[in-house]
Amino acid sequence: MPDAKTFPLNAWYAAAWGHEIGRSLAARTVCSRDVVLYRRQDGIVAALEDACWHRLLPLSMGHLQGDEVVCGYHGLVFNAAGRCTYMPAQKTxxxxACVRAYPVVERHRLVWIWPGDPALADPALVPDFHWNDGTDWVGExxxxxxxxxxxxxxxxxxMDLTHETYVHAGSIGDEAITGTPFEVTHTERTATVTRWMIGIDPPPFWAKQLDRPGAKVDRWQIIHxxxxxxxxxxxxVAVTGTGAPEGDRSQGVNGTFLAAITPETETTCHYFWNFVRTFRTxxxxxxxxxxxxxxxxGEGVYDQDFTVLEAQQKAIDRNPRLPFYNLNIDAGALWARRLIDRMLEREGGGPALVPSQAAE
Known part of the structure; x- marks a missing residue:
């Protein structure tokens, strides 16, 4: 079976936290493209192809000279637009002599890069990640x-939080997740999974945050x-009967988990995460x-996920059967995959090799 591209290029991907990029060279790989990032003297982040035009040494092994990158091999100099401005031992x-410069936007405390056609790099298309701004919502x-x-x-x-019952037992997992119906809605670029669990005992994490011993709660999971x-x-979660399903969450505690997931290669990725809250800010x-x-x-909630995900990838590599078998609980994930495939098809890459069998 021929290989197929698994990630669209005409999209904004998180490459770093803003605080990680300063007056030094930072190497990243985004969508199988090696990139070097640095902050110019005016504070704007620049991103260049991380390979010198001359002998392909990574530019990240060089150093900054003002707003230009000096190759660490033979001293060629490249400006923030990727144009060579100096060659050793010659005037011409x-x-x-240039390297690719990538469009960059710094927003929501993250540095976003566009690895595809630069003519299509509209800053208005940067994903909504406003919860991460550190204003109304707090978290690191x-x-x-x-x-x-x-x-x-x-x-x-x-997109399928039923795994919490098993992977995160003892913290956020609860049998109510697997036993409660959910709804999936979608647009051309978004999919949303909504689940309300009414009148349940809160799992340990949420019971501690709510601090209402013995109270039953209404728990929500609305994944965008x-x-x-x-x-x-x-x-x-909010105390049962206080109006949370109707929009009044004043008798509860509210958080948002955030994930900006950036393909590094076909089988590796960068996972920018946060959990932000509106209580006890x-x-x-x-x-x-x-x-x-x-x-x-290795003991945290995401550590548990990382262990499962990396083990799953190893199993896929050893057992490359397609498609996966899907259950009703996979409906949200399947919609997300369809939206990714549509982006790939618009780029002319054809459908990706992804699980597409409908849930039964």
Whole structure:
């Protein structure tokens, strides 16, 4: 079976947190493209192909000279537009001497890069990630760089939270998730999974945050997917009967899990994550505790996901049967995959090799 491209190029992908990019050279691989990032003296982030025009040494092995990158091999200099401005031992600069410059937008505390056709790089298409701005919602996230799995497996994971019952038992998992109906809606670029669990006992994490011993709760999970790879999950609990399903969450606690998932290669990805909240926003100790609850020396919620996802990728590599078998719980993930495929088809790459068998 021939290989097929699995990620669209004409899209904005997170390449780094803004605080990670300063006056030094930072190497990243985005959609199988090696990129070097740095912050110009005016504060704007630049992104260049990470391979010198001359002998292909990664430019990230060089250094900055003002706003230009000096190759660490023979000293060729490239400006932020990718044009060579200096060649050693000659006055004439070859007019073809340039490297690719990638469109960049810094927004929502992340640096976004467009690996496809630069003429299509509209900043208005940067995914909505406003929860991450650090204003109304508070939280500190992180990144799993070079997570060893296809980025779409992360999308599958977050679009079907029934896995919480088994992978995250003892923290956010609960049998009510698997036993409660859900609804899937979609647009041309988005898919949403909505699940309300009414009158249940809160799982340990949410019981601790709500701090209403013995109270039954209404729990919600409303997961928003933006193609090709950004997810925001509206989650929380409120005391049963206080109006949360009708829109009044004042007797509850509300959080949003955020994921900007960037393909690195066909089988690795970068996972930019955060969990932000609207309760106890001045409690810095709680912010640190929630961060540690997600990634903490292999014991956090996301650590548990990473273990499962990387094991799943190894199994796929050993057993390359297609399609996956799908259940009703996969409906949200299947819609996300369809939206990714439509983007690929518009780019002329044909349908990707993805699980497409309808759930029965």
């Amino acid at each position: 600069i070859n007019p073809s 996230g992180g990144t799993a760089y070079s997570l060893k799995c296809d980025y779409r497996l992360v999308v599958d994971n977050l 997917f933006q193609a090709p790879s950004v997810i925001a999950g509206d989650v929380g 001045d409690d810095e100790a709680l912010t640190r505790a929630i961060q540690r609850a997600h990634v903490n020396d």
